[in-house]
Amino acid sequence: MSIRRLLAITxxxxxxxxxxxxxSFLVTIAPAFLLVTLSxxxxxxxxxxxxxxxxxxxxxxxxxxxxxxxxxxxxxxVIYVRQGEExxxxxxxxxxxxxxxxxxxxxxxxxxxxPAEVHCIVDGADAIAASQTIGFLESRVDAxxxxxxxxxxxxxxxxxxxxxRAWYNETFKSLVSMVPGMMAVxxxxxxxxxxxxxxxxxxxxSFENLIATPVRGTEYLLGKLLAYEASGMVxxxxxxxxxxxxxxVPFRGSFPAFLLLAADYMVASMGFSLLVANFVRNQQxxxxxxxxxxxxxxxxxxxxxxPIADNPVARAVAYGLPTTHFITICRSVFLKGLGPVxxxxxxxxxxxxGIASQVLSLVLFKxxxx
Amino acid sequence: MLLRVWNLVLKEFIxxxxxxxxxxxxxxxxxxQLVLLAQATGSRISNLRVAVLDLDxxxxxxxxxxxxxxxxxxxxxxxxxALADIHRLLDQGEATLAVIIPSGFAAxxxxxxxxxxxxxxxxxxxxxxxxxxxxxAREATRAFARETGxxxxxxxxxxxxxxxxxxxxxxxxxFFTVPAQVGFIVYQVTLTLASIGLARExxxxxxxxxxxxxxxxxxxxxxxxxxxxxIGALNFLLMMAVAIFGFGVPLRGSLSLLFxxxxxxxxxxxxxxxxxxGIARTQxxxxxxxxxxxxxxxxxSGYLVRVKNLPVALxxxxxxxxxxxxxxxxxxxxxxxxxxxxxxxHTAAMLLMxxxxxxxxxxxxxxxxx
Numbered sequence: 172m173s174i175r176r177l178l179a180i181t182x183x184x185x186x187x188x189x190x191x192x193x194x195s196f197l198v199t200i201a202p203a204f205l206l207v208t209l210s211x212x213x214x215x216x217x218x219x220x221x222x223x224x225x226x227x228x229x230x231x232x233x234x235x236x237x238x239x240x241x242x243x244x245x246x247x248x249v250i251y252v253r254q255g256e257e258x259x260x261x262x263x264x265x266x267x268x269x270x271x272x273x274x275x276x277x278x279x280x281x282x283x284x285x286p287a288e289v290h291c292i293v294d295g296a297d298a299i300a301a302s303q304t305i306g307f308l309e310s311r312v313d314a315x316x317x318x319x320x321x322x323x324x325x326x327x328x329x330x331x332x333x334x335x336r337a338w339y340n341e342t343f344k345s346l347v348s349m350v351p352g353m354m355a356v357x358x359x360x361x362x363x364x365x366x367x368x369x370x371x372x373x374x375x376x377s378f379e380n381l382i383a384t385p386v387r388g389t390e391y392l393l394g395k396l397l398a399y400e401a402s403g404m405v406x407x408x409x410x411x412x413x414x415x416x417x418x419x420v421p422f423r424g425s426f427p428a429f430l431l432l433a434a435d436y437m438v439a440s441m442g443f444s445l446l447v448a449n450f451v452r453n454q455q456x457x458x459x460x461x462x463x464x465x466x467x468x469x470x471x472x473x474x475x476x477x478p479i480a481d482n483p484v485a486r487a488v489a490y491g492l493p494t495t496h497f498i499t500i501c502r503s504v505f506l507k508g509l510g511p512v513x514x515x516x517x518x519x520x521x522x523x524x525g526i527a528s529q530v531l532s533l534v535l536f537k538x539x540x541x
Numbered sequence: 542m543l544l545r546v547w548n549l550v551l552k553e554f555i556x557x558x559x560x561x562x563x564x565x566x567x568x569x570x571x572x573x574q575l576v577l578l579a580q581a582t583g584s585r586i587s588n589l590r591v592a593v594l595d596l597d598x599x600x601x602x603x604x605x606x607x608x609x610x611x612x613x614x615x616x617x618x619x620x621x622x623a624l625a626d627i628h629r630l631l632d633q634g635e636a637t638l639a640v641i642i643p644s645g646f647a648a649x650x651x652x653x654x655x656x657x658x659x660x661x662x663x664x665x666x667x668x669x670x671x672x673x674x675x676x677x678a679r680e681a682t683r684a685f686a687r688e689t690g691x692x693x694x695x696x697x698x699x700x701x702x703x704x705x706x707x708x709x710x711x712x713x714x715x716f717f718t719v720p721a722q723v724g725f726i727v728y729q730v731t732l733t734l735a736s737i738g739l740a741r742e743x744x745x746x747x748x749x750x751x752x753x754x755x756x757x758x759x760x761x762x763x764x765x766x767x768x769x770x771x772i773g774a775l776n777f778l779l780m781m782a783v784a785i786f787g788f789g790v791p792l793r794g795s796l797s798l799l800f801x802x803x804x805x806x807x808x809x810x811x812x813x814x815x816x817x818x819g820i821a822r823t824q825x826x827x828x829x830x831x832x833x834x835x836x837x838x839x840x841x842s843g844y845l846v847r848v849k850n851l852p853v854a855l856x857x858x859x860x861x862x863x864x865x866x867x868x869x870x871x872x873x874x875x876x877x878x879x880x881x882x883x884x885x886x887h888t889a890a891m892l893l894m895x896x897x898x899x900x901x902x903x904x905x906x907x908x909x910x911x
Contacts, residue, residue, distance in 0.1 A: 337665035348668035
């Protein structure tokens with residue numbers, strides 16, 4: 172193996188990347204660019220609930236009840252439903268998230284001490300949002316009851332005082348949690364570019380020319396790897412800058428350690444796409460495969476949004492994906508300030524799978540070149 | 542003209558047959574992916590791990606712990622001895638939530654003048670499980686308070702919320718994600734096929750050959766669009782079968798309406814694909830453009846985050862994303878049994894965007910071809 176030939180391939184690959192503004196944008200800045208826009212959208216605090224109210228009681232107390240629900244502005248009454256009007260279309264058309272029916276005799280029951288049954292009908296199509304909405308309503312009802320109790324008897328409000336604290340993300344902002352996770356998912360783009368670069372050479376026939384040169388298979392692959400791992404590290408730094416400067420996500424770990432772990436991830440994800448590229452002959456297939464087996468699952472089963480599922484198949488796939496481990500790493504380094512020592516487990520898994528898949532593809536590749 | 546278009550379509554299908562690996566992937570991977578994602582994200586979130594630090598050692602405290610453990614979202618599995626252990630458990634991501642029952646808890650419960658306290662600490666580095674765990678713990682604690690209220694000295698809780706969940710009473714998350722996933726896969730497949738089609742011919746140099754044939758631009762575009770339409774529709778039907786028969790997602794509206802609107806959606810996405818084809822010089826670029834567009838569209842679509850919760854500016858952008866309208870349609874038809882009367886505005890918006898983009902794309906394309 173000759174370092175000179177290897178570097179020649181790397182140089183050629185860099186020229187491919189820098190020659191065209193569009194390609195260089197896509198392999199270096201695109202992840203950072205996507206991070207800016209996507210993160211806003213993944214800020215998924217349910218903080219606006221639109222309710223429809225049917226007040227069958229119509230007393231000052233029922234009006235005070237509605238007013239206290241909507242007092243902080245997060246809940247807004249979009250429509251008052253009149254007597255006998257259908258409730259269903261409000262939910263079907265998505266006009267309201269929730270319909271609240273206050274029964275006759277609400278005030279009497281509440282003041283009489285017995286329970287007044289308030290009926291609430293929720294659009295359950297989105298299960299997570301629906302349960303958040305119900306929680307929203309419950310906490311406001313609790314607050315109303317506490318106020319009522321204080322007003323009537325002077326007793327301090329709550330029956331029980333539940334205080335909660337959010338560690339690592341004290342303001343409980345979803346942005347703080349999503350940006351580091353999202354970074355991990357977006358940083359698989361350099362690996363996609365590598366798979367495309369490999370298959371393009373075969374597809375456009377320039378690979379034949381390379382076979383005729385004295386470059387060996389290993390040198391060829393390692394040369395390409397080096398180029399794309401380097402451009403991938405540029406993406407890492409760009410996204411890190413976006414996360415810390417633009418989103419002001421606290422970065423509690425050490426930067427060199429983070430770079431080291433990110434390089435580790437690059438090795439694993441590049442190995443993954445190298446392996447895929449070995450089996451396909453054209454870019455379309457490579458892209459389709461990477462998208463379907465790497466990227467989309469990274470989004471949904473790697474623990475970015477929902478925790479890793481209990482289902483054994485899904486769990487096995489999640490652990491096989493490099494993204495799962497890097498999401499853990501990113502969040503831990505950013506928010507918990509952990510270093511490589513505490514994160515040895517995901518780091519070693521990445522390193523192990525990365526080296527194994529790269530060696531495997533080098534072995535498989537040599538045979539084809541002859 | 543029809544004959545010429547037909548011949549072009551025939552050529553495309555011959556290419557599909559020749560590239561059987563790609564064709565197999567296109568037809569089977571989406572279904573596999575749907576199955577995997579439904580398995581992973583489908584069920585309710587359950588068994589988030591909880592650590593309990595009980596400093597009171599009273600029967601009331603133990604009763605509270607049992608009530609926490611009885612929630613299906615929570616699984617009390619750690620009983621650390623000190624606060625430092627809680628630090629370690631949350632740092633390592635072993636537990637999502639820690640509950641601290643302070644000493645004197647039972648005494649406070651028995652004394653009407655004092656308010657017993659409970660502290661919850663969540664690992665908010667991952668916001669979704671953290672908020673689910675917090676909410677479940679708050680609910681369990683409230684239920685505990687009500688129960689002891691009934692038994693002991695405290696008054697009846699004056700307002701009882703009776704909740705009805707429409708469309709998805711079991712809170713089955715699958716019902717929400719599976720239709721969206723079907724939509725997303727149809728989107729991915731058609732956009733990829735349509736955008737790569739022409740870029741590939743250009744890169745391989747066969748576009749020149751097509752240019753010298755007696756084909757008009759529009760015929761070329763239609764010839765490229767038809768196979769993508771057929772494959773997209775086929776994929777849709779396959780996945781609907783899996784969703785309905787495999788996962789038991791209800792189809793409460795009309796299938797023919799949904800199929801018709803899906804075809805419309807596919808045509809619109811093909812318009813976007815052709816637009817990308819016109820900009821990109823190589824397949825690699827086309828693919829990475831698709832990638833960026835797909836991410837943006839997914840973010841604005843309401844797949845994960847309700848459009849209503851976005852900032853107003855982003856809500857406006859979401860209105861011009863066809864995928865957003867399609868998701869509303871597929872969820873509306875499947876889960877809520879909505880008809881065209883409830884969905885006409887989304888249909889019109891999709892149609893409008895499709896016309897606009899296709900016009901620009903075809904014009905742009907003829908310029909870039911010459």
